[in-house]
Amino acid sequence: LIEQPVAKTFHLGMFDIGKPLGKGKFGRVYLAREREQGFVCALKVLYKKELLQGRVEKQLRRETEIQSNLRHPNILNLYGYFHDSKRVVLILEYAGQGELYRHLRKENRFSESKAAKYTAQMASALRYLHRKHVIHRDIKPENILVGTYGNIKLSDFGWSVHAPSQRRTTYCGTLDYLPPEMIVPRTPGNSYDEKVDLWALGVLIYEFLVGEAPFEDTPVATTRRIARGDMNIPSFVSAEAADLIKKLLVVDPQKRLSLDEVEQHPWVVKHCRKSEIISTCKKS
Numbered sequence: 001l002i003e004q005p006v007a008k009t010f011h012l013g014m015f016d017i018g019k020p021l022g023k024g025k026f027g028r029v030y031l032a033r034e035r036e037q038g039f040v041c042a043l044k045v046l047y048k049k050e051l052l053q054g055r056v057e058k059q060l061r062r063e064t065e066i067q068s069n070l071r072h073p074n075i076l077n078l079y080g081y082f083h084d085s086k087r088v089v090l091i092l093e094y095a096g097q098g099e100l101y102r103h104l105r106k107e108n109r110f111s112e113s114k115a116a117k118y119t120a121q122m123a124s125a126l127r128y129l130h131r132k133h134v135i136h137r138d139i140k141p142e143n144i145l146v147g148t149y150g151n152i153k154l155s156d157f158g159w160s161v162h163a164p165s166q167r168r169t170t171y172c173g174t175l176d177y178l179p180p181e182m183i184v185p186r187t188p189g190n191s192y193d194e195k196v197d198l199w200a201l202g203v204l205i206y207e208f209l210v211g212e213a214p215f216e217d218t219p220v221a222t223t224r225r226i227a228r229g230d231m232n233i234p235s236f237v238s239a240e241a242a243d244l245i246k247k248l249l250v251v252d253p254q255k256r257l258s259l260d261e262v263e264q265h266p267w268v269v270k271h272c273r274k275s276e277i278i279s280t281c282k283k284s
């Protein structure tokens with residue numbers, strides 16, 4: 001049990017801790033229920049010792065500061081956070097259907113309509129973030145959760161920054177989702193902007209429809225292929241979907257589609273049945 005008085009905002013009291021939900025990069029996540037109001041949430045418990053060793057306390061502060069100011073149906077809500085001598089605890093929205101990448105691995109690849117629905121929701125979440133000049137920078141299936149009603153919940157803002165930005169911390173995740181401008185050795189003043197999230201969205205749509213990332217290869221080959229935008233789209237992918245992917249995986253950041261153009265792309269519009277406009281293809 002976490003017997004600490006917690007975030008004042010919602011007058012949260014004690015929590016009953018449920019089953020472990022999994023491990024984030026630096027902490028464990030538990031299902032939990034807040035005692036007084038009984039609402040279910042996910043508690044992400046991070047140990048200060050580990051944070052110091054990982055030199056990620058700045059990243060965590062940025063993550064909590066950014067995420068607690070966001071409110072969007074396709075962004076995992078951070079209700080609050082608290083800490084004691086040993087731990088920092090984030091009180092997060094509970095995503096009832098868990099991690100998107102598990103669904104993708106299990107189904108191998110998504111249908112075009114499911115992929116388009118997720119694309120519309122990602123575009124909506126990214127438009128909201130970019131309007132607040134926040135770049136997520138780490139969009140990949142592992143950082144996306146699925147809510148109780150099957151909607152995308154973008155999470156893990158550990159890498160998000162305010163645009164434009166120059167990366168300082170070395171990136172230690174998969175290269176697959178990095179855009180050319182983030183892997184080519186930085187020329188002086190070569191900063192990057194929100195367009196990195198559009199590239200990652202293109203990689204994500206490709207992985208939804210094909211079941212693997214477009215530049216997946218050995219690290220050296222992946223780097224080379226990303227820098228050249230060298231990928232090929234299997235013939236089972238529809239022409240419209242391929243068109244959208246090709247217009248996002250463009251080496252020149254300024255030539256990539258905008259989020260508005262993604263939301264209005266024929267492939268996205270076609271699959272977003274009018275009836276579901278509110279919940280899934282919301283034009284936020």
Ligand SMILES: CC(=O)NC[C@@H]1CCN(c2c(Cl)cnc3[nH]c(-c4cn(C)nc4C)nc23)C1
Nearest residue numbers: 021022023024029042094095096097098143155
């Ligand atoms: C994106 C990310 O941070 N992933 C690592 C953490 C693992 C569990 N985290 C959850 C977080 Cl932070 C929030 N909600 C979740 N729901 C689940 C989950 C639900 N089912 C049925 N199975 C699982 C698993 N997990 C979470 C996030």
